[in-house]
Amino acid sequence: xxxxxxxxxxxxxxxxxxxxxxxxxxxxxFVVRLVDIQVxxxxxxxxxxxxxxxxxxxxxxASRGSIVDDNGVPLATSVNRxxxxxxxxxxxxxxxxxxxxxxxxxxxxxxxxxxxxxxTGQSAADVQKIVExxxxxxxxxxxxxxxxxxxxEQYRALVDLGLPFLSFPPQAGRMYPDGAVAGNxxxxxxxxxxxxxxxxxxxxxxxxxxNGKVVFQQSRDGVVLPGTEVVTQPAxxxxxxxxxxxxDLQWYLQQLIAEQVQNTxxxxxxxxxxxxKTGKIRALAEYPTVDPNDPTATAPDDRGSRAFSSPFEPGSxxxxxxxxxxLDSGSYTPQTTxxxxxxxxxxxxxxxxxxxxxxxxxxxxxGVLIDSSNVGISKFAEKIPAQTRFDYLQKFxxxxxxxxxxxxxxxxxxxxxxxxxxQTFYNTAFGQGLSVTVPQLVGAxxxxxxxxxxxxxxxxxxxxxxxxxxxxxxSTEGTQxxxxxxxxxxxxxxxxxxxxxxxxxxxxxxxxxxxxxxxTGEKVDxxxxxxxxxxxxxxxxxxxxxxxxxxxVAVNLDEPRTVKSxxxxxxxxxxxxxxxxxxxxxxxxxxxxxxxxxxx
Amino acid sequence: MSAPQAIDLRxxxxxxxxxxxxxxxxxxxxxxPATARRRAPRRLFGVVAVLGAxxxxxxxxxxxILTTQSSFEISSLTQQQRDLTYQKQILSDESAGLxxxxxxxxxAAALGMVIDESPTYLRLSDGAVIGSDKPADAASSxxxxxxxxxxxxxxxxxxxxxxxxxxxxxxxxxxxAPASPAAPAxxxxxxxxxxxxxxxxxxxxxxxxxxx
Numbered sequence: 136x137x138x139x140x141x142x143x144x145x146x147x148x149x150x151x152x153x154x155x156x157x158x159x160x161x162x163x164x165f166v167v168r169l170v171d172i173q174v175x176x177x178x179x180x181x182x183x184x185x186x187x188x189x190x191x192x193x194x195x196x197a198s199r200g201s202i203v204d205d206n207g208v209p210l211a212t213s214v215n216r217x218x219x220x221x222x223x224x225x226x227x228x229x230x231x232x233x234x235x236x237x238x239x240x241x242x243x244x245x246x247x248x249x250x251x252x253x254x255t256g257q258s259a260a261d262v263q264k265i266v267e268x269x270x271x272x273x274x275x276x277x278x279x280x281x282x283x284x285x286x287x288e289q290y291r292a293l294v295d296l297g298l299p300f301l302s303f304p305p306q307a308g309r310m311y312p313d314g315a316v317a318g319n320x321x322x323x324x325x326x327x328x329x330x331x332x333x334x335x336x337x338x339x340x341x342x343x344x345x346n347g348k349v350v351f352q353q354s355r356d357g358v359v360l361p362g363t364e365v366v367t368q369p370a371x372x373x374x375x376x377x378x379x380x381x382x383d384l385q386w387y388l389q390q391l392i393a394e395q396v397q398n399t400x401x402x403x404x405x406x407x408x409x410x411x412k413t414g415k416i417r418a419l420a421e422y423p424t425v426d427p428n429d430p431t432a433t434a435p436d437d438r439g440s441r442a443f444s445s446p447f448e449p450g451s452x453x454x455x456x457x458x459x460x461x462l463d464s465g466s467y468t469p470q471t472t473x474x475x476x477x478x479x480x481x482x483x484x485x486x487x488x489x490x491x492x493x494x495x496x497x498x499x500x501x502g503v504l505i506d507s508s509n510v511g512i513s514k515f516a517e518k519i520p521a522q523t524r525f526d527y528l529q530k531f532x533x534x535x536x537x538x539x540x541x542x543x544x545x546x547x548x549x550x551x552x553x554x555x556x557x558q559t560f561y562n563t564a565f566g567q568g569l570s571v572t573v574p575q576l577v578g579a580x581x582x583x584x585x586x587x588x589x590x591x592x593x594x595x596x597x598x599x600x601x602x603x604x605x606x607x608x609x610s611t612e613g614t615q616x617x618x619x620x621x622x623x624x625x626x627x628x629x630x631x632x633x634x635x636x637x638x639x640x641x642x643x644x645x646x647x648x649x650x651x652x653x654x655t656g657e658k659v660d661x662x663x664x665x666x667x668x669x670x671x672x673x674x675x676x677x678x679x680x681x682x683x684x685x686x687x688v689a690v691n692l693d694e695p696r697t698v699k700s701x702x703x704x705x706x707x708x709x710x711x712x713x714x715x716x717x718x719x720x721x722x723x724x725x726x727x728x729x730x731x732x733x734x735x
Numbered sequence: 736m737s738a739p740q741a742i743d744l745r746x747x748x749x750x751x752x753x754x755x756x757x758x759x760x761x762x763x764x765x766x767x768p769a770t771a772r773r774r775a776p777r778r779l780f781g782v783v784a785v786l787g788a789x790x791x792x793x794x795x796x797x798x799x800i801l802t803t804q805s806s807f808e809i810s811s812l813t814q815q816q817r818d819l820t821y822q823k824q825i826l827s828d829e830s831a832g833l834x835x836x837x838x839x840x841x842x843a844a845a846l847g848m849v850i851d852e853s854p855t856y857l858r859l860s861d862g863a864v865i866g867s868d869k870p871a872d873a874a875s876s877x878x879x880x881x882x883x884x885x886x887x888x889x890x891x892x893x894x895x896x897x898x899x900x901x902x903x904x905x906x907x908x909x910x911x912a913p914a915s916p917a918a919p920a921x922x923x924x925x926x927x928x929x930x931x932x933x934x935x936x937x938x939x940x941x942x943x944x945x946x947x
Binding site: 313359393429644 | 802834
């Protein structure tokens with residue numbers, strides 16, 4: 136009786152334990168299998184499903200970043216373009232359609248070619264020939280290119296033709312809404328989307344995008360099953376490149392320099408505007424220049440920026456630098472005088488002459504600048520050790536590439552001081568025997584306009600990546616090249632050039648005090664290596680308002696014909712500076728230039 | 736007095752009554768209702784389970800139908816979105832370049848607007864006029880319409896809004912004007928020659944409505 140009671144009470148408990156154990160074993164088995172499927176061999180299973188065609192993927196196109204101006208107005212944007220590819224084997228057979236009655240009609244290839252040509256803008260014969268050539272080469276040919284980079288409108292029109300043998304792989308296109316405005320700086324991209332020139336190429340790391348990949352499952356008719364889309368690689372758009380350029384000012388100056396180049400019969404011209412206190416280039420207009428929408432319409436030599444790539448002999452604009460060096464190194468003072476005639480032999484055998492003949496004048500440094508006397512500045516330069524002058528010129532930025540680092544930028548030519556012969560010693564004082572680029576010269580004048588503090592020139596404000604991080608912000612740290620007092624003294628002398636010089640009436644802007652210096656450099660014939668007769672590179676550079684300089688403006692004309700001196704640049708300079716002062720609402724000076732004595 | 740006594744006796748009697756017949760009766764009674772109670776829920780569970788299964792099947796089917804339906808809806812909406820994207824692209828391609836400075840300036844020039852040379856400022860504190868203090872010249876400082884020299888392939892041949900007969904000059908930016916004597920270049924310093932039909936400046940102010 137006692138034994139029976141224990142068996143009856145124990146057996147259900149044992150059964151429960153056994154049942155639970157079985158359930159547990161089964162669960163563990165399932166878990167093991169689950170881990171095996173989902174984790175251990177997951178990759179293989181995914182690959183298996185891929186091979187069965189249940190899964191498909193598509194490229195998620197990311198777009199190249201925009202280039203925008205100082206106000207955020209786009210100068211270069213990405214657009215969608217499409218290539219038109221054809222299957223020549225199918226196309227040559229024509230298209231057979233069946234109407235409601237079951238009657239078949241066949242449209243022959245030549246007729247279809249006409250329809251395609253009408254959309255793409257090619258001639259029907261050309262389109263016809265593409266397929267005929269492809270079939271002639273290989274009767275089983277499945278691929279030929281009809282047209283590259285057609286617009287969305289053309290693409291949709293071609294789709295509407297309903298031709299089964301056409302395919303349209305998307306292409307990244309580039310559009311420049313303002314055309315040639317800043318085209319010299321922006322550069323352009325090739326038809327394959329490769330950056331080829333200018334900032335497009337220099338800042339490609341900022342602008343370039345990374346295409347992504349989306350994997351999804353689909354039904355037999357291609358409908359994506361909901362919830363199966365997985366981004367395996369996210370698409371990353373390119374960053375936005377912000378420039379310091381103001382597009383409206385840039386347009387005005389490009390129009391202005393184009394007219395001036397045409398009026399003076401010059402080969403080309405440049406207008407540059409730099410903010411005096413920051414070194415930011417607000418406009419760099421060149422003519423002729425490239426429309427990045429259609430680079431091939433422009434001669435290959437004119438597709439870049441000559442302002443950066445082609446150094447020139449600056450001529451008399453350099454006299455202001457020699458004067459600043461002399462004053463800052465304590466070699467002479469604004470009251471020091473030299474006696475200079477129109478033509479003299481200096482240092483034994485160096486010949487120096489002025490642009491106009493005159494008897495011995497007792498010049499102050501101001502007088503030398505006003506009359507732009509080569510002999511005068513040579514005599515002042517004699518007071519400065521050559522090494523000192525060379526060191527200062529280097530600090531002004533001569534002989535080295537500017538902080539911008541534009542593609543193809545030249546560093547100009549500044550020979551080492553030990554290579555200077557007697558003639559070079561004098562010539563370098565008035566801007567000959569060396570060469571500079573436009574940004575180098577503008578940078579040097581920015582230094583004088585900004586109290587001797589040279590700011591690194593910049594053309595890019597920064598790069599804003601798709602995730603909002605800002606990179607590529609240029610340095611703003613300046614270097615003190617000459618003292619504030621020296622800069623102010625030279626600035627005042629240059630103001631007197633504007634008021635007492637021969638171009639005073641042509642460049643005056645009512646209400647503003649302006650400082651200028653002209654320069655006429657000789658041109659070296661690239662073929663002979665000698666100076667080209669009767670060909671000059673003229674410059675006018677200055678800043679305003681001179682009492683508190685805000686903007687430096689430089690105008691260059693290459694080989695002007697109607698007027699060969701620097702006077703050729705005067706009308707454009709006056710208009711350019713006026714427009715700059717107007718655009719940036721610069722308040723008029725309210726004072727007049729104090730007159731400095733020309734002669735001692 | 737007898738009644739309370741009798742109650743007391745009865746109480747005492749019940750206290751000493753034997754209690755074994757009562758548990759036997761109670762066990763019998765408890766077993767029966769227990770079985771009766773078990774049977775009824777089993778049937779109910781069966782019905783509930785079947786109904787539940789059916790509901791699940793129906794819900795799953797309708798969910799399936801809804802999902803399929805919405806996947807087709809999504810598909811058609813995606814198609815619609817794609818079409819609209821194409822439309823947007825086509826429209827933005829068409830309008831590209833219309834906001835460019837050269838097009839705006841040419842349109843403004845066609846209306847007779849000029850770019851003035853020197854700015855004039857009116858100081859609010861004392862009413863002083865600072866600057867050139869002259870009305871705008873009749874001629875613009877640059878000729879955006881007649882000599883448009885900043886090319887833009889996007890708007891070449893596009894008629895001006897303000898002068899449909901004209902378009903921005905398709906200027907070959909690559910070819911600077913040759914310095915041939917046959918083409919007389921304007922003399923330096925002379926007033927720029929403009930071909931644009933710029934009206935003469937109004938001498939007695941802009942016509943304004945009389946207001947009170």
